[in-house]
Amino acid sequence: MVRSFSAKLKEVTSGEQSHLVIFKDNEPAAVLVGVDAFQAMRDELEDLRAELLAIQRLSSLDEQNTVSLEDMEARFK
Template sequence: MAALLERADQAVSVTTMVRSFSARLKEVSSRATDRLVIFKDNEPAAVIVNVDAYQEMLDELEDLRIEAIAHERMSTFDKSKAISLSDMKARYAAKE
Protein backbone atom coordinates (compact mmCIF):
# COMPACT_ATOMS: atom_id res chain seq x y z
CA MET A 1 0.00 0.00 0.00
CA ALA A 2 2.99 2.30 0.50
CA ALA A 3 3.45 2.38 -3.28
CA LEU A 4 0.17 4.26 -3.69
CA LEU A 5 1.85 7.56 -2.97
CA GLU A 6 5.08 8.87 -4.38
CA ARG A 7 4.44 12.47 -3.34
CA ALA A 8 2.26 14.16 -0.77
CA ASP A 9 0.38 16.14 -3.44
CA GLN A 10 -1.06 12.86 -4.75
CA ALA A 11 -3.12 12.46 -1.57
CA VAL A 12 -6.48 14.18 -1.27
CA SER A 13 -9.26 13.85 1.26
CA VAL A 14 -12.81 13.09 0.20
CA THR A 15 -13.88 16.53 1.42
CA THR A 16 -11.20 18.30 -0.60
CA MET A 17 -12.00 16.16 -3.63
CA VAL A 18 -15.68 17.11 -3.45
CA ARG A 19 -14.84 20.81 -3.19
CA SER A 20 -12.31 20.83 -6.03
CA PHE A 21 -13.39 17.91 -8.20
CA SER A 22 -13.23 19.69 -11.54
CA ALA A 23 -9.74 21.10 -10.97
CA ARG A 24 -8.38 17.80 -9.61
CA LEU A 25 -9.93 15.85 -12.49
CA LYS A 26 -8.26 18.25 -14.92
CA GLU A 27 -4.89 17.60 -13.23
CA VAL A 28 -5.27 13.86 -13.74
CA SER A 29 -6.75 13.97 -17.24
CA SER A 30 -3.96 16.27 -18.45
CA ARG A 31 -1.37 14.06 -16.68
CA ALA A 32 -0.11 17.00 -14.62
CA THR A 33 -0.60 14.51 -11.77
CA ASP A 34 -0.28 10.82 -12.62
CA ARG A 35 -2.69 9.70 -9.89
CA LEU A 36 -4.75 10.92 -6.99
CA VAL A 37 -5.26 8.77 -3.92
CA ILE A 38 -8.50 9.70 -2.20
CA PHE A 39 -8.53 9.20 1.54
CA LYS A 40 -11.59 8.69 3.71
CA ASP A 41 -11.14 8.50 7.48
CA ASN A 42 -7.36 8.62 6.97
CA GLU A 43 -7.42 5.42 4.89
CA PRO A 44 -6.96 5.13 1.10
CA ALA A 45 -10.39 4.64 -0.43
CA ALA A 46 -9.85 5.09 -4.18
CA VAL A 47 -7.31 5.98 -6.83
CA ILE A 48 -8.02 8.14 -9.83
CA VAL A 49 -5.72 7.76 -12.85
CA ASN A 50 -5.69 9.11 -16.37
CA VAL A 51 -7.50 6.87 -18.89
CA ASP A 52 -4.37 6.41 -21.01
CA ALA A 53 -2.31 5.51 -17.93
CA TYR A 54 -4.98 2.99 -16.91
CA GLN A 55 -4.94 1.42 -20.38
CA GLU A 56 -1.13 1.24 -20.24
CA MET A 57 -1.37 -0.60 -16.90
CA LEU A 58 -3.91 -3.06 -18.33
CA ASP A 59 -1.72 -3.67 -21.38
CA GLU A 60 1.33 -4.28 -19.20
CA LEU A 61 -0.62 -6.66 -16.98
CA GLU A 62 -1.81 -8.59 -20.03
CA ASP A 63 1.77 -8.78 -21.34
CA LEU A 64 2.93 -10.15 -17.99
CA ARG A 65 0.15 -12.76 -17.98
CA ILE A 66 1.10 -13.87 -21.49
CA GLU A 67 4.76 -14.05 -20.48
CA ALA A 68 3.90 -16.20 -17.45
CA ILE A 69 1.90 -18.58 -19.66
CA ALA A 70 4.80 -18.77 -22.14
CA HIS A 71 7.27 -19.57 -19.34
CA GLU A 72 4.96 -22.29 -18.02
CA ARG A 73 4.55 -23.81 -21.47
CA MET A 74 8.29 -23.69 -22.15
CA SER A 75 9.00 -25.52 -18.91
CA THR A 76 6.91 -28.48 -20.11
CA PHE A 77 7.98 -28.32 -23.78
CA ASP A 78 8.73 -31.72 -25.31
CA LYS A 79 10.86 -31.28 -28.43
CA SER A 80 9.94 -34.76 -29.67
CA LYS A 81 6.32 -33.62 -30.05
CA ALA A 82 7.19 -30.41 -31.91
CA ILE A 83 5.84 -29.82 -35.41
CA SER A 84 8.00 -28.11 -38.05
CA LEU A 85 6.81 -24.90 -39.68
CA SER A 86 6.46 -26.58 -43.07
CA ASP A 87 4.36 -29.39 -41.50
CA MET A 88 2.24 -26.79 -39.73
CA LYS A 89 1.64 -24.88 -42.96
CA ALA A 90 0.75 -28.09 -44.80
CA ARG A 91 -1.65 -29.09 -42.05
CA TYR A 92 -3.41 -25.77 -41.42
CA ALA A 93 -2.91 -23.54 -44.48
CA ALA A 94 -6.08 -22.51 -46.26
CA LYS A 95 -6.63 -24.61 -49.36
CA GLU A 96 -7.10 -22.51 -52.48
Protein backbone atom coordinates in the same frame (compact mmCIF):
# COMPACT_ATOMS: atom_id res chain seq x y z
CA MET B 1 -12.22 16.36 -2.45
CA VAL B 2 -15.87 17.14 -3.07
CA ARG B 3 -15.22 20.84 -3.53
CA SER B 4 -12.14 20.43 -5.73
CA PHE B 5 -12.98 17.29 -7.72
CA SER B 6 -13.26 19.08 -11.06
CA ALA B 7 -9.83 20.69 -10.66
CA LYS B 8 -8.23 17.42 -9.52
CA LEU B 9 -9.83 15.54 -12.42
CA LYS B 10 -8.41 18.11 -14.84
CA GLU B 11 -4.92 17.65 -13.34
CA VAL B 12 -5.06 13.90 -13.91
CA THR B 13 -6.64 13.98 -17.37
CA SER B 14 -4.26 16.68 -18.62
CA GLY B 15 -1.22 14.66 -17.55
CA GLU B 16 -0.14 17.31 -15.06
CA GLN B 17 -0.47 14.60 -12.41
CA SER B 18 -0.16 10.87 -13.22
CA HIS B 19 -2.57 9.74 -10.54
CA LEU B 20 -4.44 10.86 -7.45
CA VAL B 21 -4.82 8.78 -4.32
CA ILE B 22 -8.15 9.36 -2.61
CA PHE B 23 -8.26 8.88 1.16
CA LYS B 24 -11.21 8.09 3.39
CA ASP B 25 -10.79 8.15 7.15
CA ASN B 26 -7.04 8.69 6.69
CA GLU B 27 -6.72 5.46 4.69
CA PRO B 28 -6.14 5.10 0.94
CA ALA B 29 -9.52 4.20 -0.58
CA ALA B 30 -9.12 4.65 -4.34
CA VAL B 31 -6.79 5.84 -7.08
CA LEU B 32 -7.85 8.14 -9.88
CA VAL B 33 -5.92 7.72 -13.14
CA GLY B 34 -6.49 8.90 -16.68
CA VAL B 35 -7.95 6.55 -19.26
CA ASP B 36 -4.68 6.31 -21.21
CA ALA B 37 -2.71 5.37 -18.10
CA PHE B 38 -5.34 2.83 -17.09
CA GLN B 39 -5.33 1.22 -20.54
CA ALA B 40 -1.52 1.13 -20.55
CA MET B 41 -1.56 -0.66 -17.18
CA ARG B 42 -4.15 -3.16 -18.44
CA ASP B 43 -2.13 -3.83 -21.59
CA GLU B 44 1.06 -4.35 -19.60
CA LEU B 45 -0.70 -6.69 -17.18
CA GLU B 46 -2.10 -8.71 -20.09
CA ASP B 47 1.38 -8.94 -21.64
CA LEU B 48 2.89 -10.08 -18.34
CA ARG B 49 0.21 -12.74 -17.88
CA ALA B 50 0.83 -14.05 -21.41
CA GLU B 51 4.58 -14.12 -20.77
CA LEU B 52 4.09 -16.00 -17.49
CA LEU B 53 1.87 -18.54 -19.22
CA ALA B 54 4.49 -19.04 -21.95
CA ILE B 55 7.22 -19.56 -19.35
CA GLN B 56 5.07 -22.09 -17.48
CA ARG B 57 4.28 -23.97 -20.69
CA LEU B 58 7.93 -24.05 -21.76
CA SER B 59 8.87 -25.98 -18.64
CA SER B 60 6.56 -28.83 -19.65
CA LEU B 61 7.29 -28.72 -23.39
CA ASP B 62 7.42 -32.16 -24.95
CA GLU B 63 10.06 -31.98 -27.68
CA GLN B 64 8.73 -35.23 -29.22
CA ASN B 65 5.31 -33.73 -29.94
CA THR B 66 6.22 -30.21 -31.02
CA VAL B 67 5.73 -28.95 -34.56
CA SER B 68 8.13 -26.50 -36.16
CA LEU B 69 6.90 -23.13 -37.33
CA GLU B 70 7.68 -24.08 -40.92
CA ASP B 71 5.62 -27.30 -40.67
CA MET B 72 2.72 -25.44 -39.10
CA GLU B 73 2.78 -22.76 -41.78
CA ALA B 74 2.86 -25.46 -44.47
CA ARG B 75 -0.28 -27.06 -43.01
CA PHE B 76 -2.25 -23.84 -43.45
CA LYS B 77 -1.14 -22.82 -46.96
